[in-house]
Amino acid sequence: MRQSRLLRMLDRLEREPMADTVIDAVRKKVQALPLGNGRDLLHGRWLGHPVHPLMVQVPIGSWLSAAVLDLYPGRSREAGLLVGVGLTSAAPAALAGWVDWAELHRQQQRVGLAHALANSAAVGLYAASLTSRVRGRHAAGRAYGFLGLTAVAVGGMLGGHLAYRQASGANHAEEVPHVVTQGWHRxxxxxxxxxxxxxxxxxxDVPVLVVRESGGAVHALAERCSHLAGPLSEGTVSDGCVECPWHGSVFRLSDGWNVRGPATAPQPSFETRIADGHVEIRLRRQGRDGQAPDEGEAQRRSTGTETRHGS
Incomplete structure (x- = not known):
């Protein structure tokens, strides 16, 4: 079966460098915004996944509801109220989206820029819709509203491509617990x-980051950053943490916790021990009580030669 024309168009968009100069300029401006701790808030680190998809539900839901009301005579006032709610809520949702976009790969940024342009067109059309309604031009208000909803649909399609086909915002370390076998690995x-x-x-075949501290403790984390699979082994180790060299996410070595974004998911971590002068690691799996299961503990104790760390 041949690839659809739409997918071919999107694939070309990923490869098209025409807007790269604009992307670089906008990215620098977004990264220079004085957001402080608000940047992690907008990334969604507190939520465990990007907050932008959650925030866009308000404007999209409001505008879709306004379109339904516009199908019925005499409901233009209520539809206008919903258009206004959508416009008001679009600004913080867009800010969260831009903050995420600034920390993506170039191919993702190209699609993301088109996504933002489509949504900006939608905002402009809905602003015209609201202005027309306030001035009593209800037919024009409805027309602008339906055009705005069309632009929202295009933006949503591009956002879906960005999220699901290009995996922006996905946890790129999620598969680690499913592919690493149980037990200790030397x-x-x-x-x-x-x-x-x-x-x-x-x-x-899973890359693992290993750091031995001066006090003798050994820590091990999944090596590919959960944000966009950056190589943590090429990052900087400081104050018990490792910083990803690609986008600056910081993870605690002791348990993989993401102490700074843009990563919204922690790194899978490993228990470690030293047996016969060798480092051995075991994936730390969470049990019902939040602790790693202790299968095979009697067998491990029987060696009498191990020193454990990272528990």
Whole structure:
């Protein structure tokens, strides 16, 4: 079956560098906004996933409801109220979207820019719709409203492509607990891990970041950043955390917690131990009580040679 014309168009949009100069300029302006801790709030770190898709439900729902009312005579006033609610709520939703967009890959930013342009057109059309309604030009208000809803649909299609086909906003470390086998995995001699230096190893073909601290504790996290799969082993280790070299997400080495965005999901983490001079790791799985299960504990104790860390 041949690829649809729409998908071919979107694939071309991902590869088209025409707007890259504009993208660079806008990205720098967004990143320079003095948002402080509000940046993580807009990323949705507190929620565990991007907040932008949640915020856009208000303007989209309001405008869709206004379109339904516009199908019935004499409901223009109520429809106008909903148009106004949508316009008011569109601004914070757009800000959250821009903050996320500024930390994406270039191919994603190209589609995201088109998504933003379609939504900006929708805002302009709905502003014209509201102005027409206030001036008593209800027919024009309805016409602008339906055109705005069409622009919203185009923006939604582009947003869906961005979220699902290009996986922007997805947790890029989610598969780790499903592919790493249970039990302990030996990943190298202790001497192979310089103190406070990130080292990359692999378990079941899953890249793992390993850091040995000066006090002897060894920490291990999934190496690909949950934000956009950046290589944490190339990042900076400081104050018990590692910073992703791509977009600056910071994760706590002891448990993988994302202490700073844009990552909204923590890194899968591993328990570690030293047995016979070698570092061994085991995926930390959460039990019902929030603790890692202790299957095989008697067998581990029987070795009598292990030192555990990261528990």
């Amino acid at each position: 990943i190298g001699a202790v001497a192979e891990f310089p103190v406070d230096r990130p080292v990359r190893r692999s378990v079941d």
